[in-house]
Amino acid sequence: MGCRSCDKPKMNYRKGLWSPEEDQRLRDYIIKHGLGCWSAVPAKAGLQRNGKSCRLRWINYLRPGLKRGMFSQEEEDVVINLQAKLGNKWSQIAMHLPGRTDNEVKNYWNSYLKKRVMQQQPGGSSNAGKSPSPSELPTSMSATTGTGGGSTATSTHGEHDANLSGGGGAMPFVDQQEAKNFVFADWMPPSAVAAPGPESYSMSTHWPASTASSGNVTPSHGAFVGDQMSGSSYGGALQHQDHHHHNQSVAVPHGGAGTGMVAGGGYFDLLNMGDIYGGFSTTNDDLLF
DNA sequence: AACCGCAACAACCGCAAAGGG
DNA sequence: TCCCTTTGCGGTTGTTGCGGT
Numbered sequence: 001m002g003c004r005s006c007d008k009p010k011m012n013y014r015k016g017l018w019s020p021e022e023d024q025r026l027r028d029y030i031i032k033h034g035l036g037c038w039s040a041v042p043a044k045a046g047l048q049r050n051g052k053s054c055r056l057r058w059i060n061y062l063r064p065g066l067k068r069g070m071f072s073q074e075e076e077d078v079v080i081n082l083q084a085k086l087g088n089k090w091s092q093i094a095m096h097l098p099g100r101t102d103n104e105v106k107n108y109w110n111s112y113l114k115k116r117v118m119q120q121q122p123g124g125s126s127n128a129g130k131s132p133s134p135s136e137l138p139t140s141m142s143a144t145t146g147t148g149g150g151s152t153a154t155s156t157h158g159e160h161d162a163n164l165s166g167g168g169g170a171m172p173f174v175d176q177q178e179a180k181n182f183v184f185a186d187w188m189p190p191s192a193v194a195a196p197g198p199e200s201y202s203m204s205t206h207w208p209a210s211t212a213s214s215g216n217v218t219p220s221h222g223a224f225v226g227d228q229m230s231g232s233s234y235g236g237a238l239q240h241q242d243h244h245h246h247n248q249s250v251a252v253p254h255g256g257a258g259t260g261m262v263a264g265g266g267y268f269d270l271l272n273m274g275d276i277y278g279g280f281s282t283t284n285d286d287l288l289f
Numbered sequence: 290a291a292c293c294g295c296a297a298c299a300a301c302c303g304c305a306a307a308g309g310g
Numbered sequence: 311t312c313c314c315t316t317t318g319c320g321g322t323t324g325t326t327g328c329g330g331t
Contacts, residue, residue, distance in 0.1 A: 015300080016300075061299085102318095102320085106321085
């Protein structure tokens with residue numbers, strides 16, 4: 001792990017929200033060079049961020065395969081069940097939710113699901129917010145969705161990939177077509193799939209206002225390309241309200257799109273992913289070039 | 290219209306594990 | 311084997327937007 005070749009002088013790293021320019025630099029760099037030593041990325045990409053921040057930004061926001069939009073009922077159930085079994089092992093929970101990041105799952109839990117679970121179990125039988133003892137840990141995650149498959153709490157990224165390819169497992173998306181429609185990050189509109197590259201990326205609609213650039217930019221997750229979800233962040237009012245009327249939106253979370261809908265209605269075709277970029281992994285962190 | 294409180298999300302911080310020299 | 315660095319994870323905080331008063 002040690003990467004002494006990545007030694008660099010101490011510098012004042014920028015903090016706060018990422019600007020579109022920073023995102024662009026990071027994305028361009030990783031597309032061009034792939035993932036390597038994160039600590040070297042800022043210097044090589046011309047960013048005044050630390051490697052940790054770059055990694056986080058990539059994982060939580062820029063990497064392909066991220067799903068945008070509210071959690072489906074199935075995803076919600078997965079989170080609730082896995083949280084009950086695993087505790088706050090967000091990275092492990094996120095492995096069972098393709099396109100979701102541990103940070104996203106964690107935020108969703110803390111902001112919404114935890115309260116709901118608490119309400120449903122006022123007696124406090126829920127272990128919401130705490131980790132189970134080792135003896136409480138499951139030997140299998142099969143109970144979550146009923147699809148079983150022997151995926152365990154320590155499931156690897158490889159297992160995740162296998163699930164995505166239609167293998168059932170504990171994934172909520174057992175339908176292959178649905179998995180196939182698993183979406184690309186919103187920086188990769190359909191046109192970019194055909195002709196990938198920074199030039200095909202629109203910066204005008206879905207970047208957060210940064211601390212550096214103070215334009216009135218829609219919050220990062222807010223508007224999808226094509227305005228299919230314009231005006232509401234995937235959290236925010238829409239998510240909050242919808243979850244109080246959740247049952248009717250299991251298969252069609254909102255906006256009339258399927259569970260896998262994301263950015264601009266642009267579906268990311270997992271089956272072709274390798275052809276596009278030489279093998280983006282759909283797992284949490286891995287990016288194979 | 291202004292203020293306040295809340296909710297949601299992005300990002301930071303600190304720690305532990307892993308791995309190379 | 312120890313030390314140092316990087317990576318990954320979970321907790322926490324900061325920022326922003328929205329709704330209510």
